Amino acid sequence: MTTTETPAAGAPESRSEPNHALRLFLIWFVLALAADLVIWFVWYPHMPPGRMSDAARHQQFDIAVLAISAAPVIIFVLLYFVYAIVVWRAGAGDDSDGAPIYGNTKVQATWIIGTTAIVLWLFVFGTVELVVPAGAGAGEGPSPIWKLAGTQSATWTPGTNTMLQVQVIGQQWTFTYRYPQFGGMESAELMLPVDTPVTFHVTSLDVIHSFWAYQLAVKADANPLVDNVAYVTPKALGSVTVRCNELCGIWHGAMFNYGQVVSQSAFESWASGVQAKEQADGVLAALPPYTLTYDPTVIPQLGKNLVKIDGITGSPGYYYEPSNPVTP
Amino acid sequence: MSVPARAAVLIVAFLAVVGLGIFVAVYYIGSATTQLPIVHYTASNGQTNVVLQEDPQNDSATRPDWVTYYTQDPTTKQWLHTTLFSVPANTKVNVTIYGYDGCTPLRNNFWSVVQGTIGNTVTVQQFSKNNTPLGSAQSTSVINSWSDCNAGHTFAIPGMNIYVPVASPNALNSANNLCSSSPCTPTSGGAYALETFSFMSPSHTGTYRWQCLIPCGGGYIDGNSGPMQTLGWMMGEMDVVS
Numbered sequence: 001m002t003t004t005e006t007p008a009a010g011a012p013e014s015r016s017e018p019n020h021a022l023r024l025f026l027i028w029f030v031l032a033l034a035a036d037l038v039i040w041f042v043w044y045p046h047m048p049p050g051r052m053s054d055a056a057r058h059q060q061f062d063i064a065v066l067a068i069s070a071a072p073v074i075i076f077v078l079l080y081f082v083y084a085i086v087v088w089r090a091g092a093g094d095d096s097d098g099a100p101i102y103g104n105t106k107v108q109a110t111w112i113i114g115t116t117a118i119v120l121w122l123f124v125f126g127t128v129e130l131v132v133p134a135g136a137g138a139g140e141g142p143s144p145i146w147k148l149a150g151t152q153s154a155t156w157t158p159g160t161n162t163m164l165q166v167q168v169i170g171q172q173w174t175f176t177y178r179y180p181q182f183g184g185m186e187s188a189e190l191m192l193p194v195d196t197p198v199t200f201h202v203t204s205l206d207v208i209h210s211f212w213a214y215q216l217a218v219k220a221d222a223n224p225l226v227d228n229v230a231y232v233t234p235k236a237l238g239s240v241t242v243r244c245n246e247l248c249g250i251w252h253g254a255m256f257n258y259g260q261v262v263s264q265s266a267f268e269s270w271a272s273g274v275q276a277k278e279q280a281d282g283v284l285a286a287l288p289p290y291t292l293t294y295d296p297t298v299i300p301q302l303g304k305n306l307v308k309i310d311g312i313t314g315s316p317g318y319y320y321e322p323s324n325p326v327t328p
Numbered sequence: 329m330s331v332p333a334r335a336a337v338l339i340v341a342f343l344a345v346v347g348l349g350i351f352v353a354v355y356y357i358g359s360a361t362t363q364l365p366i367v368h369y370t371a372s373n374g375q376t377n378v379v380l381q382e383d384p385q386n387d388s389a390t391r392p393d394w395v396t397y398y399t400q401d402p403t404t405k406q407w408l409h410t411t412l413f414s415v416p417a418n419t420k421v422n423v424t425i426y427g428y429d430g431c432t433p434l435r436n437n438f439w440s441v442v443q444g445t446i447g448n449t450v451t452v453q454q455f456s457k458n459n460t461p462l463g464s465a466q467s468t469s470v471i472n473s474w475s476d477c478n479a480g481h482t483f484a485i486p487g488m489n490i491y492v493p494v495a496s497p498n499a500l501n502s503a504n505n506l507c508s509s510s511p512c513t514p515t516s517g518g519a520y521a522l523e524t525f526s527f528m529s530p531s532h533t534g535t536y537r538w539q540c541l542i543p544c545g546g547g548y549i550d551g552n553s554g555p556m557q558t559l560g561w562m563m564g565e566m567d568v569v570s
Contacts, residue, residue, distance in 0.1 A: 169436065172552060173539065174486045176438055186438045188489060205435045206543065206552050250557045254537050257486065283441050286472045296550060299433055299474060 020087070028079050032072035039067045049217045052240070052261065054233045055137030056217035062129050062136075069118060139202060139211075139220025139228040142292070148231035150197035156181040156271075158264035164193065167290070168202040170209030170222035173255035175242055184290035185275040186283075190242055190259025192216075193267035194234050202228040203293050210246035213259065219245060227292035234261040364560045366567070367399045367413040369421075376415050381407065381426035382481050382494060382540075383510040386561075394555040395429055395481070395544050395562060398511045407511035411538070411564025418531040420446070423483070423492075427521040428512040431477035431496040432542045432551075439482055439541045440472045442525070444490030450525040452495045457505040459514045462498060465522075471495050473542070480521070482541040485566065488530065491541070495521035529568050539563040 044064040049056045090098075130136050134148040150163035167178040169186075178186045190213070192198055202211045202220040209222035211230075215238065220230040222244075244255035262270070278284045288294060329337075369376040379400035386396040386409060398407040415421050434440060442450050453465040471493040473479035480496030497506070497519035507518025514520065530536075540562040543551030555561035 171436055171541070172556070174484075174541075176436065188438075188443065188486075188491070206550055249552070251537060251539070251563070254487070278441075281441065281469055282472075283438070283470060286437050286440050286470065286474060288437065296435060299435075 020083075024079065024083060027083075028072070028076050031075045031079065035071040035075060036068045039064060039071060043067070048214075050215055052215040052234060052236045052238060053137070053217055054235060055133055055231075056215065057235070058129055058133040058136055059217045062126070065125060066122070069122060073118070134231045137217040137219065137230060137232055139230045142227045142229065144229045144231070148197050148199070148233065150199075154181065156268075158193065158268050161197065163197045163199050165199050165201065166190070166192070167292075168200055168211045168220075168222065169205060169294075170203070170211060170244065170248075170255075171205040172207060172249050173244070173251040175209075175211065175244075175255075175257060178287075178290060179271055179275075180290045182271045182275040183279065183284055184287060185271070185278045186287060187274055188257065190240060190257070191267060191270050192234050192240075192259065192261050193264040194237055194261050196264060196267075197233050198231065200230045200232070201292055202230060205294060205296050207248050208246050209244045209248050209255070212243045212245040214241045214243065216240055216261075221246065224296045225293050237261050237263065364410045364412050365408050367401055367408060367410060368569075369402055369413060369415050371416040371419045375420045375422060377402065377422045377424065378413060378415065379424045379426075380483070381512060382429050382562075383512050384429040384506050385508070386510045391555070391561075393547070394558075395546070396510070396555060396560070397481075397540075397562060397564065399564075409511075409560060411560050411562075412567070413564070414567035414569050415529050417529055417533055417568050417570055419529045420526055421529050422526045423524065425483060425494050425523045426512070426514070427480045427494050427496055427523060428507040428518055429480040429496060429544075430506055431473070431480055432544050433477060434473040434479060434482070434493070434542055436541070437472070437474045439484070439491050440470050440474070440479065440493050442469050442471070442492055444485070444488060445492060445525040445527050450492060450495075450523050453522045454495075454498045455514065455520050455522065457517055457519045479542065481544060481562065483538060484541050485536050485538045487536045488527070490527055490538075492523075492525055495523050497521050533568050533570050536566045536568065537563065538566055 044060070047060050047063050047067075049059055051057045051060060130138075131146050134146045135144060140146065148163070149161075151161050153162045156162050156164050165180050167180065168190075169176045169178065174188070175190070176186050176188050177190050178184055200211065200218060200220060202222045203226060204222040204224045206224065208224075210219065211222050212219045213232075216232050216234060218230050218232050220228045222228065238261055240259040240261060242257050242259055244252055246252075248255065275284070278287075288299075369378055379402075381398045381400070383396055383398065385392055386394060386398075388394075388409065396409065397411050399410050399413050400407055442448050449467050449469045450471070451465050451467045452471070454462040456462055471478050473493060478495060479493040481494045483492045483494055484490060498521070505517075505519050507516050507520070509516060512518055512520070540556065543556065544562060545551045545554035545556040548554045548556075556563065559565070
């Protein structure tokens with residue numbers, strides 16, 4: 001950052017200059033204050049992703065704070081441009097050289113200290129906002145560092161602080177959800193109870209996907225053979241849009257479905273009902289045992305049961321022989 | 329050259345490049361979809377009948393070894409190599425699928441469950457290579473692809489929560505007896521499974537994608553590419569029209 005100074009010696013004439021710095025500061029202060037007030041009181045309540053979960057509330061707050069931090073900087077830069085164009089433009093017929101430019105230690109120091117303070121503030125703020133809400137809804141990998149508080153149990157009961165386990169399975173081009181605390185039943189619809197700590201175990205059966213439950217502010221990569229853990233606590237009833245957020249093939253853009261956050265009693269009723277139906281229909285028996293990941297290339301059951309005649313399944317239960325595919 | 333002249337040249341050059349890009353995109357992307365015929369099914373007494381078949385090969389010159397769906401023209405009864413069809417809105421859609429292709433296990437056996445059809449069931453009748461019915465038609469809610477390899481492909485419309493496993497010819501019966509010339513017919517010498525089910529089309533118009541969920545793109549990594557990702561083969565679109 002530099003500023004201009006007119007050396008006393010050799011100056012063609014002395015002019016009465018207004019205090020540009022004070023002017024700039026006052027204009028900037030008013031605009032920045034107005035912008036930040038608008039951001040906080042008008043924009044913040046409507047910022048994405050909303051307030052449907054604890055993670056969403058934190059993310060909305062984070063975005064608001066970032067906007068409030070960035071607005072004064074942006075306003076200062078733009079204001080300086082406009083001010084320079086309006087106030088310091090050359091007059092008609094003025095072909096004289098501009099004033100020489102000299103360094104200004106105070107301005108440089110102010111800029112460096114100011115931007116450093118902003119960056120450090122954002123670093124500390126971002127770290128706190130990542131740690132406090134247990135990963136802020138992001139996938140933390142198979143061994144999460146920041147864990148959401150909740151009781152671990154093989155079953156889930158409403159009215160307790162028991163963590164609900166939900167496995168998210170991506171495959172071209174849809175998501176399904178398994179609930180290990182309800183017999184490992186699987187559903188094409190995401191259903192969650194309100195005010196309940198939830199652990200998502202996100203994985204894939206084929207290529208790379210990304211589980212993005214927008215209103216819940218959960219986003220976690222879905223990779224084959226990887227258990228990617230993300231936490232959330234739904235805080236409001238309503239509909240959730242689930243999208244794939246990783247280019248995964250020609251219909252990636254159409255890979256979305258919907259979920260619901262319902263009351264705890266409604267969830268228990270739904271989950272128990274699906275479990276009972278899948279038990280009765282033989283679906284649970286047809287599903288593989290619940291594990292955190294599934295090998296997309298091997299189906300062990302087929303090695304035992306398959307009458308291998310004309311399918312493309314190799315033995316013992318491989319989808320394709322090791323030499324397949326033959327790379328073109 | 330004056331400044332306005334140079335600016336004009338730049339603008340013209342910029343527009344020419346943008347126009348060329350748009351032309352190329354529209355020409356190729358447009359041609360990729362419009363070359364496929366669209367089969368229009370009309371309603372009669374609130375119902376329409378969609379007829380499909382899935383084959384282990386096809387009659388194309390470029391990819392004859394890809395598995396594929398065919399769609400039957402309701403007027404001419406000709407099999408068209410397309411997966412684009414339209415049905416009327418708010419209509420009972422009766423689907424018949426001739427399963428000529430052999431079995432391939434689902435990667436997620438959850439899709440063995442019939443979902444979204446009326447009654448959440450399908451009816452399956454197995455036929456021998458001589459076009460002789462094997463047993464009686466069975467109504468079922470599960471075609472377990474991990475048990476004796478019963479499913480050939482699936483017919484799924486995720487936007488309507490419709491997931492239907494399509495039965496393959498009986499594995500023992502179809503050994504070395506699959507139809508080898510497409511489009512197949514019941515008398516072409518291959519065993520097959522005849523599957524029927526119904527669903528209600530949405531009350532509002534729109535385009536719904538449908539696809540196979542079995543990784544049947546043999547020759548491609550993990551079977552996920554080729555016909556699995558190409559319109560006219562194992563994925564298609566259903567237009568719901570007024």
